[in-house]
Amino acid sequence: MKWARANLFGSWPETLAMLGILWLLWKTLPPFIDWAFLDAIWKPDSKTCRAGEGACWGFIVEKYRFILFGTYPYELHWRPALATVILIGLWVFSAFRAFWKPWLALVWVLGLSVIGLLMWGGLFGLRYVENERWGGLILTLLLTTFGIALAFPLGIALALGRRSDMPVIRGLSVGYIELIRGVPLISLLFMASVMLPLFLPAGVTIDKLLRAQIAIILFAAAYLAEVIRGGLQAIPKGQYDAAHALALPFWRRTGLIILPQALRIAVPALVNNFIALFKDTSLVLIIGLFDLLSTVKISLNEPAWTGFGVEAYLFASLVYFVFCAALSKYSKSFEVRR
Amino acid sequence: MVWRSAKGRRIAYQAAAIGAALAVAWFLISNTMANLEERRIASGFGFLARESGFEIGESAFLRYSAADSYLRALLVGLSNTLAVAIIGIVLATGLGAAIGLSRLSKNFLLRTLSAWYIEFIRNVPLLVQLFFWYAVITEGMPGPREALSPLPGVFLSNRGIFFPTLSSVPELQGFNFVGGMAVSPEFAALLIGLTIYTAAFIAEIVRAGILAVDRGQGEAAHALGLSRAQTTRLIILPQALRVIIPPMTSQYLNLTKNSSLAVAIGYPDLVSIANTTMNQTGQAIEGIAIIMAVYLTISLSISAFMNWYNARVALR
Numbered sequence A: 001m002k003w004a005r006a007n008l009f010g011s012w013p014e015t016l017a018m019l020g021i022l023w024l025l026w027k028t029l030p031p032f033i034d035w036a037f038l039d040a041i042w043k044p045d046s047k048t049c050r051a052g053e054g055a056c057w058g059f060i061v062e063k064y065r066f067i068l069f070g071t072y073p074y075e076l077h078w079r080p081a082l083a084t085v086i087l088i089g090l091w092v093f094s095a096f097r098a099f100w101k102p103w104l105a106l107v108w109v110l111g112l113s114v115i116g117l118l119m120w121g122g123l124f125g126l127r128y129v130e131n132e133r134w135g136g137l138i139l140t141l142l143l144t145t146f147g148i149a150l151a152f153p154l155g156i157a158l159a160l161g162r163r164s165d166m167p168v169i170r171g172l173s174v175g176y177i178e179l180i181r182g183v184p185l186i187s188l189l190f191m192a193s194v195m196l197p198l199f200l201p202a203g204v205t206i207d208k209l210l211r212a213q214i215a216i217i218l219f220a221a222a223y224l225a226e227v228i229r230g231g232l233q234a235i236p237k238g239q240y241d242a243a244h245a246l247a248l249p250f251w252r253r254t255g256l257i258i259l260p261q262a263l264r265i266a267v268p269a270l271v272n273n274f275i276a277l278f279k280d281t282s283l284v285l286i287i288g289l290f291d292l293l294s295t296v297k298i299s300l301n302e303p304a305w306t307g308f309g310v311e312a313y314l315f316a317s318l319v320y321f322v323f324c325a326a327l328s329k330y331s332k333s334f335e336v337r338r
Numbered sequence B: 001m002v003w004r005s006a007k008g009r010r011i012a013y014q015a016a017a018i019g020a021a022l023a024v025a026w027f028l029i030s031n032t033m034a035n036l037e038e039r040r041i042a043s044g045f046g047f048l049a050r051e052s053g054f055e056i057g058e059s060a061f062l063r064y065s066a067a068d069s070y071l072r073a074l075l076v077g078l079s080n081t082l083a084v085a086i087i088g089i090v091l092a093t094g095l096g097a098a099i100g101l102s103r104l105s106k107n108f109l110l111r112t113l114s115a116w117y118i119e120f121i122r123n124v125p126l127l128v129q130l131f132f133w134y135a136v137i138t139e140g141m142p143g144p145r146e147a148l149s150p151l152p153g154v155f156l157s158n159r160g161i162f163f164p165t166l167s168s169v170p171e172l173q174g175f176n177f178v179g180g181m182a183v184s185p186e187f188a189a190l191l192i193g194l195t196i197y198t199a200a201f202i203a204e205i206v207r208a209g210i211l212a213v214d215r216g217q218g219e220a221a222h223a224l225g226l227s228r229a230q231t232t233r234l235i236i237l238p239q240a241l242r243v244i245i246p247p248m249t250s251q252y253l254n255l256t257k258n259s260s261l262a263v264a265i266g267y268p269d270l271v272s273i274a275n276t277t278m279n280q281t282g283q284a285i286e287g288i289a290i291i292m293a294v295y296l297t298i299s300l301s302i303s304a305f306m307n308w309y310n311a312r313v314a315l316r
Helices: A002-007 A012-038 A046-051 A058-069 A078-094 A103-120 A137-162 A167-182 A185-199 A208-234 A237-245 A250-287 A292-299 A309-337 B006-039 B070-103 B108-122 B126-140 B185-211 B215-223 B228-265 B270-281 B284-313
Strands: B155-157 B160-163 B171-173 B176-178 B181-183
Touching (some): A012 B108, A046 A058, A058 A137, A058 A292, A058 A309, A078 A103, A078 A137, A103 A137, A137 A167, A137 A208, A167 B006, A167 B284, A185 A208, A185 A250, A185 B006, A185 B270, A185 B284, A237 A250, A250 A292, A250 B126, A250 B228, A292 A309, A309 B108, A309 B126, B070 B108, B070 B185, B070 B270, B070 B284, B108 B185, B126 B185, B215 B228, B228 B270, B228 B284, B270 B284
Antiparallel strands (some): B155 B160, B171 B176
């Protein structure tokens, strides 16, 4: 009672606001629980679902394999499943500071090779599967992973370029960063899917997945550059002076003294950037790739299952939320440590 | 020889950078010209004057019909983008500020609920949320005949929201409402989605801004005998605003850029209409150039305005 008085009903206006919120919760929460759990239908049968009152989780039960793996051949689903587990494992492994050593790169190369082998096949008696058939969760994860990994060197170059004292290099970097950050990602994706074929010499073609990946890399690089620049600016000036005093040439000064410190400072911001990119990959749906959100949306096209969009998108939200919330917890753990 | 002097190296590096940029540009442009010639696509903006031949579901300010030109269609798209962005910015600022303040409240329930809100909304992609709200409106709402009427004259149905205006009141005629002011399901879903999503980010900015104000400031104001409301309005807010405005600018820019996701739920914004135009005319380069030019202009104007405002509230 004392707790309630101190924390809920401090003053008259507060009590009034509280009663309003409690009334609102009372009106919305029980019906929601009825809908989502008590009256929910788990049986994968659309007729039962349409007759019932509650949420139709049967839709997810029926479609979860398509949602997770897209149009990948049904009997080979263990391959993307294993690839997903390996990729998530690699991320979890890289999250520990103790493993931030040069050999971590080797672990990644090895892991990604295994994932490539599993997804494409064609060796060791695995059937070949062309990447037009990849889809679902693994596609979302791969677009994010390669997006961040390949944008990273470009982002570092742009950040250094923006802080350079050479006007031409600074101008080019600022121009690139501001241009990319000024336009929506969707326009870059359109550009990649429509204009990239025109940019290349006649006869050279690249598939849709690669085109989207290129757009994501070019997009992510501009945002990463700004985060890294923040890190560069946060280093005490004495570090720059000391490196100069040692008479180290530019690249050794940058590689040995400046960058390691700048990146360490930028880690929480980099993780936040990673979360944003993970969410942004959902936009590839608009240019017709089968990422996680896309497979959810396509599942709703089947006549038997149209009209269960609320359930479908709640499920999609939950999957994205689990990944993003874990990452943001991780990012916050750095703030506590310092 | 040049490499011996630092000055020589600087010039060489910069010359190399210009050379590389020009080489890339030349490579892309020459390929594009060759490809366009081969595919017999005429380039140029002449197509803008031609008749568009497609209808647009809704137009915020301009009159439009299929007999109008592509240019007018694109202007309608731009006006729709601006309409949703401006209303969204106003609503998101209000909601975001309220949630950011609740997050700091001494009240347990308010604090927890707003923390959950921020945590959940920020960790789900906006596109998923847009699809969700669109599904809620088109699937969850009753048809026009059983429309919900929370206030007299206001009707909620799967055809959108209908408000009365000074001159007319919406009435059910046949299968839908006639009269009053109508908000389409697409516009409503986009506006709700953008507002709720951006508000979560604004709430965090507001919270950080208020926490950045030194505790002593509030205590000093209290010692001067100012009330809590006066302290917030006269002491805390003016100081917090200096911290809040720069990140707020980028949220406004994000909201405007994010409104381009309208194309996914069928609201006729600029990107969606430019997309239709590109599909009909094949003028992909021009279409994308228009989209990029417009967003760059909007981005630069919002940042120019916010820089001016920021200079006004900054310490002198």
